[in-house]
Amino acid sequence: MIAPAHRAAARRAGADRAGADGHGADGDGATDLVGRLSAYSALPGAERLLEAESLSALHGRGIVPRRLRVKPGASVLVGHCGVREDVADVPGGGGIAVAGWTLLTASRDKRDGVLRRAARSGAPVHEHLAAAGTFLLSGGLEADPRIGRSVHRLLRREGGVGGADLQVLSYNPVRHAVIVLPGGGDVLRVAARPLDRLLHLAQQWRELGVPTLPLHPTRDRSVVRCAHWGAGDLSSRAPSAGEPTPASSGTAAAAAGATGAAIARLHAAPADGSLPTARLGPRLPATLAELEALLPHRALAIAQLAGELAARLPERPATGLLHGDLSPDQVLVDSPGGEPRIRIIDLDRSGTGPLGADLGSWLAACLTGRDEHVGAALLEGYVAGGGDLPARDELAAWTARALLATALDPVRRFLPRAGEAVEERLDLAAAVLADPALLPAPGGAGPVPVPMTSRDAVPAGPTSVPGPPMSADIPALVHDGAETWHVERAWPDDGRGRPLELRGPGAEGEALRGARMDALTGQVTLHAPGEDPRLPGLARTLAAHPGARIVSLRPGKRAVVRIDEGGRPVRFVKIVRPGRASRLLDAIERAHAFDGPFRTPEVLAADGDTVTFAALAGTTLHEPLPLRDGTWRRAWRDVLEAWADSCARAGAAPPDAPVHGPEAEAEVLRQWRDRAADVDPGGAEGRERAVEEALRSLASVPAPDHPALLHRDLHDKQILHLTGERPGLLDVDTACWGDAALDLGNLRAHARWRELQKLWSADHAAELRALIDETARSSSISPDALAAYESSTLARLTCVYALRPRWRASARALTVEGVAG
Incomplete structure (x- = not known):
């Protein structure tokens, strides 16, 4: 699980800051994501569609939102499924009966068109009360404004098959649906436009010997049919907790290697004038403007990241036939006992274009999914299959481009902690541009580890992890086994290495942990959670108050812990090196003139290395x-x-x-x-x-x-x-x-x-x-x-x-x- 990048804890009520060391602390600028999305939509009432609770209240039943599309000032569209135990983990929502959509629009013409088309097919559409100047509609898959007609025809052709009999694998309102027919033998892809292009590309792929599924036309040009194949996609092969991760799975690595060889064959195909251009979008992803609007606290950094990307993307890249959206979830896998067999699917964006885009897309997905070995395995298979890898800097640029292009996917797909995941993708894009050596490489999972020593090690077990080889640069991310920690703050070398404050896995991304980085080698040594060898009062305070949490940490110098024990008032403990608390008390006494014109935190207790303060109210x-x-x-x-x-x-x-x-x-x-x-x-x-x-x-x-x-x-x-x-x-x-x-x-x-x-x-x-x-x-x-x-x-x-x-x-x-x- 990738660690969250969103710094929710940094924007809390002022009580959470009382007594904290604020000198030079970063601000995350984070506010409520629903509020930002609602404001971005510029439509009154949009917030009703943006959370499961309010959406369920609107429908009078349990609803799980799955897809979101916002057109500022025009519409908000949500795809969703009903809450049912047997479909809770199905991306599309299980049967047709529980798949649906809700639309908020400012256009009366659009509202009238939806109702008119639904009336022709007899599919029910519900109109809800909405704010002045807007219209709020909802319906099932059969009433979808763009693909509902094809779904309605499908139901008639299947002779009255019920919604419970047709399983929805994927549903993106007004775009497409993937439906499994009864018996599980055939799969239908229903789209909002004719699929002639997709049929042509699939045929070209098969003629080149690239493993993909044969697609068959139907009487409806917007629907194609194929056989149900395999035991799942490469991304879905993640084991349950306690089992080996996909990165260490031999089957996953072998399947990724086979995919790399297949993509090398695709990229080497001679140019064919009949092939369309790949649907990659603009050179700089169109998501950048939306990112700046939704993350105003990072607007300047996003603009600078865009400038860096524009400078790094090649003007004349190697071109050829490519997939256009390559990632582990686009690869079906079947391994009935021997070497895994693969089929590469979803060729909607395939066509001619820059070959590096496929590799960058794959690596971006592996970085966000913590499947670096799968990323490395694809590159290894690509080289073994005769593919020529781009230079490391170019590969980093294509990876960063893919990270930015998909940065809003967590929001658009209602993923947990979506805001944090968006910012994490921005951090990853910046990190790989700054240091391409962070990318997975053929034959390994990433950069070569540097030999570690544990200069600040404590018996509880600090962990040494590799940093950038022979580099004084400070990484944006630090990996510790299955966890990824973000470098929140860093300070100059104090003779024991550079102190790092890391934020990582934990409720709302609140977990803080200390580390030291060797300024010459890049070696990072993590302290045990809740411990600092030069601040013994930290572990002592946390042990005495279960549930307390660290709100600020400068390794080797000071920490602040927030204590909230139910019925007692909230208080904060500032921890310093042994014998240094008296200096704090002297400074507070020196500043007594501030108390009166200002409210200042009351000192409740003190010993040799801690001072306890009462919390102050406010923000x-x-x-x-x-x-x-x-x-x-x-x-x-x-x-x-x-x-x-x-x-x-x-x-x-x-x-x-x-x-x-x-x-x-x-x-x-x-x-x-x-x-x-x-x-x-x-x-x-x-x-x-x-x-x-x-x-x-x-x-x-x-x-x-x-x-x-x-x-x-x-x-x-x-x-x-x-x-x-x-x-x-x-x-x-x-x-x-x-x-x-x-x-x-x-x-x-x-x-x-x-x-x-x-x-x-x-x-x-x-x-x-x-x-x-x-x-x-x-x-x-x-x-x-x-x-x-x-x-x-x-x-x-x-x-x-x-x-x-x-x-x-x-x-x-x-x-x-x-x-x-």
Whole structure:
């Protein structure tokens, strides 16, 4: 099972952040997927079709949604089946009687056409109450707006066969249905258009000796017939829990190898002028625009990924006859005791086109299905069959293209945790483009493992896993046996390897785990779940509170655990290295002036390596609030007034207090520049320019005459909003004395960064910047000092996020922002 990529836990109520280490933490920008889909559809009432519960309520019976198609402003169409024990695991929904569709449309003409066609055949269509300006219809397969007529004819030809007798293997409303006739001997494919092209291609394949099923025409040009064959497809041969996975299955690998040899034969076929062009869609997948609309927090990264893909796809690729949608589920397998036999099916997209598209499509499916050995076996069979593999970079480009083209499939097919699966495919596309060595290779399952040592090993059993050979780059994914972990955050090498915070399998993708990566070899050593050898308080806290969960983890330095024990109030435990808790308490005492203007977490208990805090109510201002009614402006105005009030309440700095002025800030920036020097070499030049520009600006700022109390890491994730209450402030343990311009410059820089990340709109960011500028003027803060600290923060963020694979491209763009700003 592929690990989720969706960071649902990062966008929780502010209580989940109380006491957490928010310094440089990534925001996932994730909101409710149903809400986003509904907004994207631009049709009132669309949310009723997007979840099984509301769809079942609409129909008055249990419904399992299977297929989704959204045309913004025009229609939402869902294919579904009924809930029946004997068909619960059948993709199409079992018998015709339980297969159906529901359509929300803004077109009266479309509504009238559906009703008119159904009336001619006598198939029932139900019209439901709908919001003004829309029409809501539903019906069974026989009433399908495009293929219902053919299904109706089929039922008549079969002499009154009932819905329970015809089994539906696959149903995609207004596109196609695959139906098994009684007795299981024949299979019919019913389509919305004539299938002459498919019949011609199937004949060509068979004449070339490529194993596929013979297709036979029927009296209806939109229906073809073939024999039922095999024991299932290659993807369905996944064993149950506890058995070997498909990747280790000899039958699956042998079948994949046979498929590779067959595809090599297909690709080597001489050009035939009678063959149509493959239906691959545009060079850059059309899904990109929809992805940007549904994932606004990743819009910039998606655009940059598209640009990288456009540059990497070959202008003049090798062409020939190809399948067009090759994947393990397109290969039927039968192994009655000897070598498996195969048949390649679903030739709808077949035709002439770039040969690399077939290989990339197969590898993409294997990566998302965690069947790397099946991917490698196909490539091995392809080479053995005389096929010429594309160069590694080109193969990576075709794989990334296929990942992007199918990125929305989890949403369109109502798969569990669809949002996470979509983001995972984006991460995989970025990873294979950045490092083609991650792809499976002939003769193996992927990159050659690097010899491991377990420098931070503990008796509970940390696991060493391979990273990129001889590379200092930080991977986006880390594999640990059957599990895949996403690199959520990373930090510079502290002498024990680069600390990694990994997010992986667990409820809603919440599981966090620590790891270390050798900066020279790429070797990654995973800590045992819930343990860190330098933070013994972590395992102790989790053992004392079953059900507690880690919400933040910086290996070797700090962790935050959320404890929710039913009737007791929620609390958070910040864990540091033994003997370091007193430093936290000293810093909190130093920041006491913040308590009053702000709400701050109450300290409930402390020992040598833990401090327990009460939870604060509210949500972080990382979540953009409404603009039009003034909520966003009022929230930030209250924050900035509380900040100014805290500075005034704190009074003068003690005579012996260290002061964090422009020189100290410049030293922090130089340290981050050095820490990021050996990662992301492609962005090094831009980072250097941004850092040098910031250092020049800081050099012109005088030391503060009257040091103020600073938070020193003031940004949106540190602030909680609760209507009618004072703003909440987190992580005051970074507080110190210094230049007041630093806090406002840091906050101003984060506003620009959130806009660049597409987490905030330009108007949200501009509103906050204007309020910051007003506060700076009223506090007599020099505009030059404010600009210098903002420039320094922007340059530092380019270094911090260079270590985080997900945001690396955005960090490169920020180098331009920082210098241009």
